[in-house]
Amino acid sequence: MRALAALLVAVFVVAGGGAAWLVDAGAAPVAPSAVDGGRDAGSASTPTPGVAPDRPDPTPTVGPAPSHGRPAAGDGRSSDDAGVGSPEGTGGDVDGPAADNGAPSTGRNDDRRGNGGIGSPTDVTEGVDGADGADAGAGADPVDALGWEAGYRYDDVLDVDGRDGLSPAELDAVVARTMARIEHLRGLEFEEPVTVEVVSREQHLREGFGNASGSGGDEPPATDHLNEQVWEALFVVGEDANVDDEFATLYGSNVLGYYAPAEKRLVLITEDPERAVVDPHTLAHELTHALQDQHFDLAASAASVRTQDTQLARNGLIEGEANYLAERYMAECAAGWDCLDRPRNRGSSNDDVNLPMLFVVYQPYSDGPTYVDALVDAGGWDAVDAAHATLPASTEQVIYPGVDETPGVVPVPETARDGWTRVGDPAGDTVGEASIYVMFWNAARTTGADVVDTRAFVIPDGVAGLDVYNYSAPVSDGWANDRLVAYGRSGDGADAGGTGADGADGNGSDRTGAVGAYVWVTEWDSHADAREFYDGYRALLVGHGAEQVSLNTWVVPSGPYADAFRVTLDGTRVVVVNAPAVEDLDDVYSPVRAAATAGSDGRTGVGP
Template identity: 40%
Template sequence: MKATRAFVLVAVVVLSTITAPAAAAGSAATSTSTSVEATQPSTATPLPQVETGTDEPTTNGTIGYVEGYWYNDSLPADDRDDGVLEEDELEAVVYRAMARVEVIREKPFQEAVSVDVITREEFEAENGDMFGEFEDDERLYHNVRFESLFMVDRDTDAVEEYKAMYDSSVAGYYDPATDEIVLVSDTPETPATNEVTLGHELVHALQDQYVGLESNENETRDEANARNGLIEGEAVWVDTEYEDRCQSEWDCVLPDEQRSEEPPQLNWGIYFTVFQPYDDGPDYVDYLLEQGGWDAVDAAHDDPPASSSEVIRPGEEREPADLEIEDRSTDRWERLETDEGPDYSSFGEATMAAMFADGAIAPFESSVVGAGEFVTFDDDGYVADIDYDQPYTDGWAGDRLVVYATDERTIEESGYVWRTEWTSDSEAEQFLDGYLELLDIHGADPVDGRQDTVVIDDGYPGAYYVDHDGTTVTIVRAPSVDELPEIREGAAPAGEDTLVFEDANETDGTDERSGADDESDELPGFGVGAALGAVLIAVTVARRR
């Protein structure tokens, strides 16, 4: 049996900061969510058998019973094609959904949860307030960060790219600040309710009632992905089992799926970064269940994974190296800090894999990791799986990026130092090979007389110095070659290259890199022209049971 779910977001993600939209809201900003179809839940832990004949059941003391509704009750709204509910019908569906989540999760809710259904237009109107106002330093900081990943170019605003992704992708969210779930409907005239999406968000409400979801302050991107691997992994695991039961034994409110004929206008690099916990998280939770059932999942909330690497490969411990970047800049440059988190970024393995795969599924764009390496397609051309375990990044041991700016506080007068640590010399070389190819993709030209230094003119303009020392690769970027040693003393020294740089201007006109000008019929999902393939990839993720 194959289940298909829209390639959309449905979880708890703080929108007040794009530094680390993690699985909790710690400010007045509304948090938002995401979800996607997960792997088949393990059968190692049997689900509880709940009897409807229990004497005097109570909402917070009986698994499978909430406010007068049992998990296996039938409702008048079941199997309604459009999923449109009146207010009293929505209340009944919510209570029954809570009871069903209790049965799967083996834990009762402590109190009822408020649910609202709004249109996408309403969500987009409110989304701006969710992101809040960004000070100039904060906006500059985020733009430099995403430039360093080659995900948002010089002419594009990273904050707006991030906001646009949520505008088009979010299917629902849970707000820990108000204990409220909001479902986002794509049918503006008659907002529809999807019971499986509701089930996903109810898992977040249950998590919040027991462990709290408002403690994500000062998280880096990697810490956010790691924590979300547990929080979202649990929610996707449960909603997958929920959907299975809707297709086999439960009557459910599931509106007919409507697929857009136009691909969403997403920044795929950013999307792949945020999406990783929903793809790998269910496998991580499945691993915990095999180790010790739901007690092991509960214990993990007290000791969450330390890095996205631990979510990508469950059972592997990968505590990030404690990296420090001493300030070796001139007085003209200063390290840029923001009020919302630490004065550095740590991207982690998941984000760095997304960096190398950005462009992989976009027609006529190049990427270091191609579509055939990053995504698996089913027989119908839909994405069946995304593989964040890539050779270029699987030896990650830690990374830290610090942003520099002058008094001008402009993107033109900004730079960064990005230090990455790897588990071995060979793993560092693997990453280095991928990064040099990434520079080549974006038109880097070697600088004569300067060691391991290149210049990019368009898209991501500036001078780049790459230093490889054993297990460490350090990247320095500045507006010009002369300013590289001003941001980092010793950068871009005089001498010959020790690394192999390709000259983008010395090609024969063909591009054999991964993802570049692929023939449209070579990959599933790219038949009948690249545009249709993009729709198939962008709109749906399929999972085989």
């Protein structure tokens, strides 16, 4: 599975309902009308990403003199700021306090203690070694104290107005103060400076993410083939498209910024890099990733997860913590911290973005903050530290905080013949509950299949201001595990033959040039759960134009998902076999041969 994990330490905008939307906790990624079956939710204006000038070292050497802990004036916060809890996005003019004359408002230095939740500003560093140094006033040691960075303290007031952009010296000061604030909120010290640079969108489109994933370069063709089959199995990227191209569209013109663990660099993207217009939420989000990397090694954690589901689950912790802290940051801005205004315009977006792919990618941003909130409630930041050491095992655990079920073993015995062989990792991939939900949601949205209630996807006011979307439905609840194994047969598709589909790239061939097939074994908590998925999947096939040709066999005759499908239910297991033609199904996978294979549990998956 191509690494989703490290590429997702980013925030980006996408197009929805004709407007641009931020994919971080500051807003929902698309308008509800684009995701809930067409309900008209109106439009919203959305602010601009934070950006920073291209510079090698964020440590301020010259900048505005801070005022340590001056008493707060009125916070000037716009009352129509929607924040993370609003599925319409951020509709306010500003998200941070500003005086009527446009000058930044003053900060506050009162020690508020206790855990007031994400919407309640609080000093969450109580009891953390070194935290008291930051609260001791301007005389505290600015070198070693928590809540100080490069001579700037977390509650400093800066004599800057960022609405027209920041000079390099002003940007230095803003970065240092933001780092101090993240330290103060998280109770962890930045161990080294963070390299922050700004690039133009044109430069980003030319260069991409570089080695942001730490993966070392392009994936081999076999891995590409497996990846194509996974996204095809979800009915997200068909045989007429390419997964790499879809991700390039998603990330290329829509990214606001990212942190690259392999390079230890934070990149913010703007249309005009000559003048840095900084969104405080975006900067706080990305600096949280830098802090995580210094303490928990994001590249190592990304390398430790090898399936789509575990990558998304890991991202639920990484992105959830970043959004959780960024929301705490903005709550403090509302309560009196001196903060930059959030810009109104968030830059470019792309109407060609693959919406279901986006919502698979977005699940950690939506469910992750509530997952982290539950950890903090249960055990404070120590519980979050422990989660970095033992990552969540599945998206199920992130969707339902407190669920600690370990995914069971799902065997996929090798039974292929007649030139079919496994491609990519022989163990295959795990799709997971979140991706399965999006598969059904997208089918309901685009084909009218009666599999999920699309109106239930948007959470009206979020969950405690954190969770924007609901990735839970009966058709995907009860997931216990799954395994998808890809198969290939050399050729351009012309030799697939048989009764079945004429896909856009030839009979079952994908864009890697190989004829594709897959076996997808799903395991469920109960027979009732398995039946729910089984019935829903067959309805999904009908929605895509499938015709039933025998008890368990269906054919989609044309279009990007034109293939043959065999769908069987046996106890708590549902097996989907996909191939270019009906005659290929048994050559790719035979349940009878599988039952006789050493290590099999004997279930044949013959039928309901």
